[in-house]
Amino acid sequence: MSNTKFSKEHEWITLDGEVGTIGITKHATEMLGDIVFAELPEKGSNVEKDRTAGVVESTKAASDVYTPVSGEIVEINQSIVDDPSKINADPEGGAWFFKLKLKDKSEFDTLMNKEEYDKFAKETSA
Amino acid sequence: MNIKKTALYKLHKKHSAKLVEFAGYSMPIQYSEGIVKEHNITRNKSGIFDVSHMGQLFIKYSDDITDKLQEILPTDLKNLKINQSKYSFLMKENGGIYDDLIITRMKDQYMIILNAACKQNDLQIIKNKLNDQSLDMNNDLSLIAIQGPESKTVLENVVSNVSKLKFMNGGNFFFENNEIFITRSGYTGEDGFEISIPNKVAIYFVEELISQGSTLIGLGARDTLRLEAGLCLYGHDINENTSPVEANLKWAISKNRINDNFTGSQKIKKQIEEGVSKLRVGIKPETRVIARESTKIFDEKDNEIGKVTSGTFGPSVNASIAMGYISNSHSKTDTKVFLEVRGKKVPANVCDLPFYKKSYVKGEANV
Numbered sequence: 202m203s204n205t206k207f208s209k210e211h212e213w214i215t216l217d218g219e220v221g222t223i224g225i226t227k228h229a230t231e232m233l234g235d236i237v238f239a240e241l242p243e244k245g246s247n248v249e250k251d252r253t254a255g256v257v258e259s260t261k262a263a264s265d266v267y268t269p270v271s272g273e274i275v276e277i278n279q280s281i282v283d284d285p286s287k288i289n290a291d292p293e294g295g296a297w298f299f300k301l302k303l304k305d306k307s308e309f310d311t312l313m314n315k316e317e318y319d320k321f322a323k324e325t326s327a
Numbered sequence: 328m329n330i331k332k333t334a335l336y337k338l339h340k341k342h343s344a345k346l347v348e349f350a351g352y353s354m355p356i357q358y359s360e361g362i363v364k365e366h367n368i369t370r371n372k373s374g375i376f377d378v379s380h381m382g383q384l385f386i387k388y389s390d391d392i393t394d395k396l397q398e399i400l401p402t403d404l405k406n407l408k409i410n411q412s413k414y415s416f417l418m419k420e421n422g423g424i425y426d427d428l429i430i431t432r433m434k435d436q437y438m439i440i441l442n443a444a445c446k447q448n449d450l451q452i453i454k455n456k457l458n459d460q461s462l463d464m465n466n467d468l469s470l471i472a473i474q475g476p477e478s479k480t481v482l483e484n485v486v487s488n489v490s491k492l493k494f495m496n497g498g499n500f501f502f503e504n505n506e507i508f509i510t511r512s513g514y515t516g517e518d519g520f521e522i523s524i525p526n527k528v529a530i531y532f533v534e535e536l537i538s539q540g541s542t543l544i545g546l547g548a549r550d551t552l553r554l555e556a557g558l559c560l561y562g563h564d565i566n567e568n569t570s571p572v573e574a575n576l577k578w579a580i581s582k583n584r585i586n587d588n589f590t591g592s593q594k595i596k597k598q599i600e601e602g603v604s605k606l607r608v609g610i611k612p613e614t615r616v617i618a619r620e621s622t623k624i625f626d627e628k629d630n631e632i633g634k635v636t637s638g639t640f641g642p643s644v645n646a647s648i649a650m651g652y653i654s655n656s657h658s659k660t661d662t663k664v665f666l667e668v669r670g671k672k673v674p675a676n677v678c679d680l681p682f683y684k685k686s687y688v689k690g691e692a693n694v
Binding site for chain 2: 234235237238240256258259260261262263285286289
């Protein structure tokens, strides 16, 4: 079973032990267009499931980034703040947003798997 | 309401345009390259813009028409030479702007290019002023802009002798035995041309430009380009409640017309003599945060002193940029201000416009 799951707000999360790495999906970047600004939560702060944990802006508009699970931020990816175009280039790899220590693993379990997400993304963008 | 399509609609589709509704038209916001790449292509090479949604109004030339147009435009039309263009405003009684426009004196007529969202209202105002209800926009013509340093060469290969045109001048040319009118102008801060061409050959014409090395560019990049160039977008940076003086566009009012009578002239004259309370300025945030339209501007003592009217990320200046109206007392270059974005106060500085100055040194910006 894959350790990567997806949210309806187009975030992905890969679980490694009790730490989840979170970013936005390729589909999300395609909808947003060229990303020119990224804001991340502070290291050490606590974020709650489905609440805002960052912002990305394209040349056209600003969009909130939500966290799909609750937890404490243990690491942020400063390189995407310095060069936001990395998010378009490698959204589901090197351009992760933040890592957090999960508060409740069951929140992760309820998220969509890749197949479910792909279907969801296709339906909602149609 | 039926959404209108320009003559280039099929070409936009063929080039995978992302189409959005703009002023009642289905227009390309971007193509597959994306806004930032399209922006850079225009700055470094050459880009093609479909601006056929804009109104093209032709009015038969006469001394009487010139007099009447001078009553609603603050521009000296009497000294406008044949084939010369001027940036002007359709003025409102309160000194505000109904629309900004380009007027060109052709051999036996005036050509006026109007904003898509304003053109029907403009037409009615002009009809009433000229007492001619038969006046109408020419919908058989497309309007295509080609902008960027390589545009001169690209267009010359399709239309001979076009590179002889001087800035803000136009002339009649031929394409495939069709008479077309070309002006050397644009709205990107780059050298370029605008071509008024019959709809029936518009796609073929653009395909010729593409085969000569130019690229279709969407309205998204048009917005970042014009904002970097410090140019106003009607409905945002200027509107019925901003005067040309407040908009820092006094240069577009002909000097010999300032003491003349035209719609709104009393207000304009008063503002020129006594000054204005708010002024359009450039604003540069100190971080990459983007201050969008309606962002509130504060001074160091937390007093609200203005609002942003356009804001984006400028790819060629690699920074967040904005324009807005600010109280005159804070409008000096380098004045420190604060922009309220998502509840936080972002430090910024009032700056000179344009953000991007044309440099003819090649290879300066990244593609």
